[in-house]
Amino acid sequence: QVQLQESGPGLVKPSETLSLTCTVSGGSISSYYWSWIRQPPGKGLEWIGYIHYSGRTNYNPSLRSRVTISVDTSKNQFSLKLSSVTAADTAVYFCATLSYDSGSYYNDYWGQGTLVSVSS
């Protein structure tokens, strides 16, 4: 079974860049698409974007100008960078697998999530 683990700083200053890495174990990163999803404290889920192991990406239009998702197949990792952060970017950030089947996408395995706070 695939397992995912997010890692990165828990505190980022306003206007700086948030950087997180998701390490995949129990499966190859060349087998799935890979997603980032976030959840502000006490609020709902927000889709950030996904990457295919080939490097093809797709981002939430509301974040597209600030988001970059990349993949490192040699390390079985994928990463998220979010630039020019503000307090509104404070959230638990989840990485997840994104499976595709007959026109249907779904996130079947999730990491435990990591809280990133934006504060000076």
Add this chain to the structure above:
Amino acid sequence: SYELTQPPSVSVSPGQTATITCSGDKLGNKYACWYQQKPGQSPVLVIYQDTKRPSGIPERFSGSNSGNTATLTISGTQAMDEADYYCQAWDSTIGVFGGGTKLTVL
């Protein structure tokens, strides 16, 4: 942008059937999936491709999708089913989540 609307809360008595809806324009023409999230935990996929249950998800969870509404049904609801539930669909290649529904079992 595409939007999915869920009721903020649903209450059900133990053993009864809980129904959670997710509404969006022509949602029946897209595939919907559902996630369960308990406090302090990561979401868990409970329904995908409108009606399919992942391995390990109890048979009491079922889904449907037609017209503008996708529905998650929990038959014989148990106390352990109390959680937040989120629907998700895809507008072309853009993922969209509903706002979430808090299911209370009382």
